Amino acid sequence: MSYEEIPDEQIVLSVENGVARTSLYPSSSSSERLIASTSRPEKAKTTTSKPYSLAAAAQYWNNVFTSTKSTIAKPFQKVNQAIRRKFRSPQQKAQDEMMQTILTTPVKQVVITPDTTVLPSTVVHIAARRSGLLGQPLGIDRVQEFARFIQRWYARQGYVLHSVTGATLLPETGTAEIRVQEPTAADEPVRIIFCKEMVIDPQTGDLVTFRQYADKHTQRRTFGFNAEVARKDLNWTYVPTPMGRTRPRRIAAALGLAPGEHFRWNESRWKKIVGSGIFKRVLQAAPKTDDNGTVQLQMLVHEAPPRHLEYGLSKSLYTGDWEGELDFEHANLLGGGESLGLTFRRGTKGPSGRLRFSDDRFGLEGGYDVELFSDYIGEKDENDAKTSLKPLDVQESRLNEESTPLAEAKSSTRGPLLDHRSGATFRLRNPIDRKLMLNSVATASVEHVTTAEGSEESIASTSLAVGPFVRSLPRGARSNFDASIMLGSRFPGKLHFPSRKETISEEIERDPFTHFAVPYSSITATTRQTFPVVSTSKRSTRPIVLALRHSVVTSTKNLPKHEGRAQGLACNIRGAGDIGSISSAITGTTEIRVPVSLPIDNMEQDASIVLFGDWLFAKKSTTPSYIRKSCIGLGLRKTLQGIPLKVNISYLRGEGKIKSTFGLGRDFEI
Numbered sequence: 001m002s003y004e005e006i007p008d009e010q011i012v013l014s015v016e017n018g019v020a021r022t023s024l025y026p027s028s029s030s031s032e033r034l035i036a037s038t039s040r041p042e043k044a045k046t047t048t049s050k051p052y053s054l055a056a057a058a059q060y061w062n063n064v065f066t067s068t069k070s071t072i073a074k075p076f077q078k079v080n081q082a083i084r085r086k087f088r089s090p091q092q093k094a095q096d097e098m099m100q101t102i103l104t105t106p107v108k109q110v111v112i113t114p115d116t117t118v119l120p121s122t123v124v125h126i127a128a129r130r131s132g133l134l135g136q137p138l139g140i141d142r143v144q145e146f147a148r149f150i151q152r153w154y155a156r157q158g159y160v161l162h163s164v165t166g167a168t169l170l171p172e173t174g175t176a177e178i179r180v181q182e183p184t185a186a187d188e189p190v191r192i193i194f195c196k197e198m199v200i201d202p203q204t205g206d207l208v209t210f211r212q213y214a215d216k217h218t219q220r221r222t223f224g225f226n227a228e229v230a231r232k233d234l235n236w237t238y239v240p241t242p243m244g245r246t247r248p249r250r251i252a253a254a255l256g257l258a259p260g261e262h263f264r265w266n267e268s269r270w271k272k273i274v275g276s277g278i279f280k281r282v283l284q285a286a287p288k289t290d291d292n293g294t295v296q297l298q299m300l301v302h303e304a305p306p307r308h309l310e311y312g313l314s315k316s317l318y319t320g321d322w323e324g325e326l327d328f329e330h331a332n333l334l335g336g337g338e339s340l341g342l343t344f345r346r347g348t349k350g351p352s353g354r355l356r357f358s359d360d361r362f363g364l365e366g367g368y369d370v371e372l373f374s375d376y377i378g379e380k381d382e383n384d385a386k387t388s389l390k391p392l393d394v395q396e397s398r399l400n401e402e403s404t405p406l407a408e409a410k411s412s413t414r415g416p417l418l419d420h421r422s423g424a425t426f427r428l429r430n431p432i433d434r435k436l437m438l439n440s441v442a443t444a445s446v447e448h449v450t451t452a453e454g455s456e457e458s459i460a461s462t463s464l465a466v467g468p469f470v471r472s473l474p475r476g477a478r479s480n481f482d483a484s485i486m487l488g489s490r491f492p493g494k495l496h497f498p499s500r501k502e503t504i505s506e507e508i509e510r511d512p513f514t515h516f517a518v519p520y521s522s523i524t525a526t527t528r529q530t531f532p533v534v535s536t537s538k539r540s541t542r543p544i545v546l547a548l549r550h551s552v553v554t555s556t557k558n559l560p561k562h563e564g565r566a567q568g569l570a571c572n573i574r575g576a577g578d579i580g581s582i583s584s585a586i587t588g589t590t591e592i593r594v595p596v597s598l599p600i601d602n603m604e605q606d607a608s609i610v611l612f613g614d615w616l617f618a619k620k621s622t623t624p625s626y627i628r629k630s631c632i633g634l635g636l637r638k639t640l641q642g643i644p645l646k647v648n649i650s651y652l653r654g655e656g657k658i659k660s661t662f663g664l665g666r667d668f669e670i
Helices: 030-038 054-086 090-104 121-131 140-157 210-221 248-255 267-274 382-388 392-401 405-412 561-571
Strands: 011-016 019-024 109-113 163-170 175-181 185-200 236-241 279-289 295-303 307-315 322-330 339-346 351-359 368-376 418-429 440-451 456-472 478-492 518-535 543-555 582-595 608-620 626-640 643-652 657-664
Touching (some): 121 140, 185 210, 248 295, 608 643
Parallel strands (some): 109 175
Antiparallel strands (some): 011 019, 019 163, 322 339, 351 368, 418 440, 478 518, 518 543, 582 608, 608 626, 643 657
């Protein structure tokens, strides 16, 4: 929204009742200029050739006669003006003298009328100094320069409808009164006109829905019309509809528009609203001035369908197993972009579910989430898993050995096997002022954890995540950084005591379930970089990319076991087996992403080959041992039917094994 300069001929200097008045008359209202800025009209085609015609000849001689007439009449006009000055009336003489006084009277001070609550006095003083208005007679060029300065300040602050309308000089005091127009928002700052898409039937000209037209076309196909219905080939139009879910007051609050307050446009907030997904398309958005002078933002929108049902596969954060997932979401529950979602997951064992309510305030400050969860976090018994893979005679000897108290004590050092967790989580977006921290999320959570043996404990935790902080590097490279810190405490519940007496319990570290109010903490930091290297071909717009990611995580020894397992799954390298629960780790990833164009027509060319190398150095949670792993490999990336697929073939150094893995999701981007 840019300020349009006012031509000189639209500024009039006059004297009314002994007061000099300079009035500015813009060619169009501010609201009209705002509307014009939202559209891009096509430029009119100009014709450079001027063919000779009789009309052109007549116009040429008319200009010649007019110029000759003006030259002849010029001396007579000067004589006429001299006679009129000689025989002026007393009133005319007084007005001419006043005009002469005004043209020579310097401006001593500049005031804004009516009184403004927007323009600071320092801005007015700077504008008067830079335009030369102070200390000089009131002039059209100076008033115009002052108006330009004020208008630019209005635009930078978002007051796109505010403007300077004129100036008045009081010669007695040398005061220049600058008149401004500062419209305020109406009682209803935003009005939304909802529309829906309709198809114009090419045969009848009637407006029908796409489903109605498709059904009609399907019936015609039985009589020899076999062409498929393509949406892009139809003639669409938008028809106003009285029903809509989005509430205008929520849009006004997100834009910062309040009744009676100055109309202030925030472009960044507007982009967040448009990109929130509640509108499929914003056809028009323009301010309209009411009869009382207030301004109302009128929107013509097509809402997106609010209900979504999706299904797919996901990997459990706590067990690492694949699970089938069914997800239902209502994306505009209360008319302000609030969402209500229900997720159900089921793996080979226990089910998991989540119920969440979210109001992100269109990505602005104050957004929050409330989530109720019930997760299956069952873990495998390592002893049983290892025993099942050995021959029968070895299994029997193993069972005999484990009957001893020492073996029982050793097996108990691992602690009870986890089974289930349930609780609630509250997230607050941007709790820190965005001027100090651009992105931040605070989380508070309470949960109840049970084990397969029947033990229980309660956990309360809070965390703060900041970032990502994105930075642009030379030659198109980018980098970001994010970090999080978590503090919590574990409270014991019902305990399960073993049936046999622990003979060497003093040599065994007791499980944290038996402690009271055990505190713990965890810190994670991650940095990523992408470096475009070179394009694969002249026709390809996707370059070869070098991608790096490094992460560090550390926690205290009393970290809950399922959180430690989640850290182990998140830090593990590609192709490696389960590393279990870890307390600290440093990981690194290096990728070279080479785009590949497949020789298939009508296919999105997003395939790529990835050369990667991963490394890991971690400390186990249950033992003082360390884990060192590294791998190199080759991967393939391709999106099919909107699902991003990943296939990796890894060679694990130290183990000498080649393993293949399959995954869903895209590689990290910045």
